Amino acid sequence: MLKFNLSNHLLVGxxxxxxxxxxxxxxxxxxxxxxxxxxxxxxILAQSYRLMATTGDWTLCHYxxxxxxxxxxxxxxxxxxxxxxxxxxxxxxxxxxxxLLFAIPLSRTLGFAFFIxxxxxxxxVRHVWLKFHxxxxxxxxxxxxxxxxxxxxxxxxxxxxxxxxxxxxxTLIFTILALMILFRIDRSRLGxxxxxxxxxxxxxxxxxxDVAKSRIMVFCVSGFLAGLAGSLLxxxxxxxxxxxxxxxxxxxxxxxxxxxxxxxxxxxxIGVLSMSVVFELTxxxxxxxxxxxxxxxxxxxxxxxxxxxxxxxRIRAMLNKTSKQREAG
Amino acid sequence: xxFFLVENLTKKFGGLIANNNISMEVEKGEIRGVxxxxxxxxxxxxxxxxxxxxxxxxxxxxxxNTISGLSTNKIARLGAVRTFQRAALFTxxxxxxxxxxxxxxxxxxxxxxxxFGHDNHREAESLERAEEIIEFLGMQQERDTMADNLSxxxxxxxxxxxxxxxxxxxLMLDEPVAGMNSGEKAVMVGMIQKIRDKWGVTVLLVEHDMxxxxxxxxxxxxLDFGQKLAEGSPEEIRSNPKVIEAYLGADDSxx
Numbered sequence: 001m002l003k004f005n006l007s008n009h010l011l012v013g014x015x016x017x018x019x020x021x022x023x024x025x026x027x028x029x030x031x032x033x034x035x036x037x038x039x040x041x042x043x044i045l046a047q048s049y050r051l052m053a054t055t056g057d058w059t060l061c062h063y064x065x066x067x068x069x070x071x072x073x074x075x076x077x078x079x080x081x082x083x084x085x086x087x088x089x090x091x092x093x094x095x096x097x098x099x100l101l102f103a104i105p106l107s108r109t110l111g112f113a114f115f116i117x118x119x120x121x122x123x124x125v126r127h128v129w130l131k132f133h134x135x136x137x138x139x140x141x142x143x144x145x146x147x148x149x150x151x152x153x154x155x156x157x158x159x160x161x162x163x164x165x166x167x168x169x170x171t172l173i174f175t176i177l178a179l180m181i182l183f184r185i186d187r188s189r190l191g192x193x194x195x196x197x198x199x200x201x202x203x204x205x206x207x208x209x210d211v212a213k214s215r216i217m218v219f220c221v222s223g224f225l226a227g228l229a230g231s232l233l234x235x236x237x238x239x240x241x242x243x244x245x246x247x248x249x250x251x252x253x254x255x256x257x258x259x260x261x262x263x264x265x266x267x268x269x270i271g272v273l274s275m276s277v278v279f280e281l282t283x284x285x286x287x288x289x290x291x292x293x294x295x296x297x298x299x300x301x302x303x304x305x306x307x308x309x310x311x312x313x314r315i316r317a318m319l320n321k322t323s324k325q326r327e328a329g
Numbered sequence: 330x331x332f333f334l335v336e337n338l339t340k341k342f343g344g345l346i347a348n349n350n351i352s353m354e355v356e357k358g359e360i361r362g363v364x365x366x367x368x369x370x371x372x373x374x375x376x377x378x379x380x381x382x383x384x385x386x387x388x389x390x391x392x393x394n395t396i397s398g399l400s401t402n403k404i405a406r407l408g409a410v411r412t413f414q415r416a417a418l419f420t421x422x423x424x425x426x427x428x429x430x431x432x433x434x435x436x437x438x439x440x441x442x443x444x445f446g447h448d449n450h451r452e453a454e455s456l457e458r459a460e461e462i463i464e465f466l467g468m469q470q471e472r473d474t475m476a477d478n479l480s481x482x483x484x485x486x487x488x489x490x491x492x493x494x495x496x497x498x499x500l501m502l503d504e505p506v507a508g509m510n511s512g513e514k515a516v517m518v519g520m521i522q523k524i525r526d527k528w529g530v531t532v533l534l535v536e537h538d539m540x541x542x543x544x545x546x547x548x549x550x551x552l553d554f555g556q557k558l559a560e561g562s563p564e565e566i567r568s569n570p571k572v573i574e575a576y577l578g579a580d581d582s583x584x
Contacts, residue, residue, distance in 0.1 A: 181444050188443035192426065193433045199419040206379070206413070207495050208405035208434030221440065263421075 021172055025165045037168045037236055039276050040175040041229050046256045046268035047182050048225035053262040054191070055218050056198035060115055060250055061102065061122030065223045067245035068125065069095040069230025074142035074240055075135050084148045088231045095227025096220045098125070103219035107212045110201075122250075129242045141241025148235045161235070171232050178225050185221070186265050194218055248290070255297050261307025270308045330393045332357040332531065333409070333499055338387035338397075340373050347373040349555045350387070355499075360525055360532040362546035364539065366575055370555040372414075375503050375535045379411035380404045391499065406434055410497040414504045416484035420477040424468060424487055427476050428459040431491035459494060465527070466490050466520055482513030489520060493530070500524065502534040506541050514538070518545050539576075543567065551575070 021040075025033055049062045072091040076082050082090075102121050109117050129136045136142065148161035148170070161167040185191045196204045197211055205211050234240050252275070260271020278296070282289050300307065304314075333355040340348040348370045355361045365371050376382040378389050380401040389397040396404045401411070419427050463472055468490065471483060479487060485505065492500055505521065506514045518541060524530050536542045542549060543563045551558040551566060553575045559566060566572055 184444045185440075189429070189433065189436055189438040190440060190443040192422075192430050193438065195421070196419050196430050196433075199421055200417055202381075202401075203413065203417040203419070203491075205401045206405060206411050206417075207431045207491060208402050208410070210400075210402045217440065 018176065022169075025168055030164055033164050033168055034236075035276075035280065037164070037171050038233075039272065040168075040171045041232050041236070042256070042272050042276065043269060044175055044178045044225060044229040044232070046253060046260075046272045047179060047265075048222045048229065049253055049257055050262045050265075050268045051182060051185065051218060051222045051225070053257065054186075054194050054198060055215050056201075057106075057114055057215060057218070058254075059106075059122075059219075060119035060247075061125075062222070062226055062253060063245050063247075063250040064122035064125050065095055065099060065102075065226040066230035066233065067129070067240075067242075068098045068223075069227030070234040070240045070244070071129060071136060071142070071230075072227070073231040073234035074145050077146050077234075078142060078144065079135055081146070084235065088228070091231040091234075092224045092227040095230065096224040099220045099223025099226075100216065102223075103216040106219070107215045126242055126245060129245075137241070139242060141239060141244075143239040145234055145238050145240070147238070167236060171236070174228060174232060178228060182225070183265060251297075252293070255293055257307075258297060258300050259307055261309035263306065264309050267307055267309035274308065331355075331390070332392060333533065334390045335378065336388050336390075338374070338377060338389065339385045340370075340377055340382060341385045347555050348377060348384075351552070351555075351557050352387075353550050353557065353560065355531060355533055357498075357531055358525065358529060359548060360521065360546050361534070362542040362549045363533070363535045363552060364537070364542050364549060365552035365558070367537075368554075369552040369575075371535045371537075371552055372503070373555075374552065375411070375501065378533070379409075379501050379503075402434075405495060405497075408496075408498040409501060410492045410495045410499070411501040412488045412492050412503055412505065414507055416481060416488065418476040418484055418487055418491070420475070423473050423475055424471045424479070424490075425456060425459055425463065425473060427487055428462055428490050428494045429456055431494035432458060432496075435496055462490055462494050465523075466493070480513075482509050482516065485509065485513075486517065486520060489517075489524070493524060493528070497530060499531045499533060502532065502536075504536050504538075505534055506536065506538050514541055517541075521545060 021036075024036055028036065045062070045066055049059075052059055052062065069091045072094040073087055076087045076090055077084070102118065106114055106117055106121070129141070130139055132138070148167065149159060150161075151158040159166055161170050193204070193209050194214055196209065197214060201211055233244075237244075256271035256275050257268055258271070259275055260269065261267035275293075275296075279289075282292060285292060304310065331354050335351060335353045338348055338351045339346070351374065363371055363374060373382065377384050377397065380396065380399055380403070384397050387397070388395050391404070391407060391409050394407055396407065396409065399407075405411075419430060422430065460472075463469060466486060466489070468483070468486060471479060471487075476484065476487060489500075489502070489505065492502075502521070506517050509517065521532055521534070522545065525532055534542075534546070543566075546563065548561065549563060549566045550560045551569075551572050558575060559569045559572050561569070
């Protein structure tokens with residue numbers, strides 16, 4: 001029973017965005033459409049990372065969790081030969097389970113220790129992929145993940161998701177679903193209880209919120225959705241290897257969340273959108289691009305902590321100030 | 330079965346004995362004060378009974394359950410809730426939201442309920458009880474103010490309101506009037522009395538301010554150098570030579 005208490009302009013705004021994404025395949029080239037698909041996957045990833053950040057726990061292993069989802073998809077689809085409607089839920093559950101294994105020891109740490117320990121756990125998993133040729137394929141990873149399809153060739157309901165337009169719509173549906181779930185959580189009492197942990201951990205504990213349990217739960221839900229992003233990624237590119245899930249990808253994820261902000265639901269969306277545009281526009285810079293992104297990260301941390309989502313409030317405050325000065329002058 | 334019982338409570342930090350063999354009993358419906366000069370071990374005592382510290386030896390029991398060694402959230406779930414000496418609140422939220430979050434453990438907010446159910450923090454039924462508490466404590470005017478923008482006195486009041494929102498049987502207040510002016514103190518004292526009289530909540534408070542404790546509490550426990558020095562009614566405490574001696578020179582407000 002999904003029930004929304006959206007204000008009208010929010011509803012209209014969401015519809016406009018959804019309509020844009022529905023008609024997009026007719027407006028852009030096939031190459032751009034692939035980029036849009038990747039963009040949607042990144043939205044799921046960034047938005048699930050924001051969920052982690054609501055309790056104040058910034059991790060360095062979220063990209064690895066996405067990788068767990070991708071690897072689970074690779075193993076289940078290729079080696080076990082299972083269809084996507086079995087593979088995808090299982091990939092999410094496997095990722096949530098790995099998240100649980102991560103979260104239990106991590107919930108005993110805080111702040112910087114948590115950050116670094118999450119990195120160590122993530123790297124451990126990445127090295128497992130590298131070292132074990134069976135079933136992870138070692139450094140070469142898993143190639144030739146079976147294509148996603150509904151039905152068989154020739155049947156009337158046959159849909160081949162190897163076709164980039166079909167796969168784009170497939171991803172869009174899951175993106176909307178994931179965002180709906182996260183939006184519901186964001187507006188729930190449970191979501192508020194989780195945010196309260198970030199605000200004041202001791203106080204949360206004193207009013208009966210089990211902080212350790214909540215942090216583990218957030219980690220698992222966030223991991224579940226990172227697994228979904230990973231599963232979609234594996235189906236989209238058809239092959240995965242450990243290099244897909246290196247530290248640099250985690251840094252991009254952090255840049256999206258810093259640029260957009262994580263306080264509101266919209267922050268990471270703005271972050272992924274703006275940085276994806278910058279990423280595409282700076283393709284000619286080639287190897288200078290990481291340096292540029294590093295610079296952007298530093299500039300935002302120094303000049304606009306809180307990210308783009310805080311910009312309207314800042315501008316409003318500035319306008320108020322100047323109008324007051326004018327009145328005074 | 331005693332309502333709240335402290336037996337031979339001892340806490341050592343290395344070689345330092347912060348609390349030594351303290352025993353006391355609080356009856357249901359009482360307002361009990363724990364006082365003592367600086368360094369008497371009040372804060373350690375408070376942290377022990379509220380679950381922030383684990384005692385070296387001895388035990389604390391509440392309604393027959395041993396609570397020493399339990400985590401603070403478990404103790405809160407049993408019905409003994411603490412407040413903080415500092416102005417502890419969720420600064421990014423309004424007064425109403427703060428109180429509403431504090432009701433968390435009495436609501437059925439599960440993950441599935443959050444995603445598929447009617448668990449929306451803006452819905453009227455979620456806020457009904459929070460409104461009631463705010464009205465009871467006379468904070469309606471500040472209902473939609475961000476907690477961060479309240480005055481110190483109001484922030485401390487909000488802390489008590491949040492503790493009350495958990496529907497406790499025992500309210501443990503850590504220096505409830507610390508840093509307040511006389512007007513704010515009077516409001517806080519009135520609030521604590523009202524909580525006990527109207528809602529029957531037992532109150533245990535640790536406080537530095539003598540006048541407040543003498544006015545508010547029916548029974549007072551005095552700590553000095555980590556040990557229990559005296560216990561009795563305000564009159565008994567006021568005339569107890571050991572108490573006067575302990576406070577002499579440190580604080581002469583025992584009047």
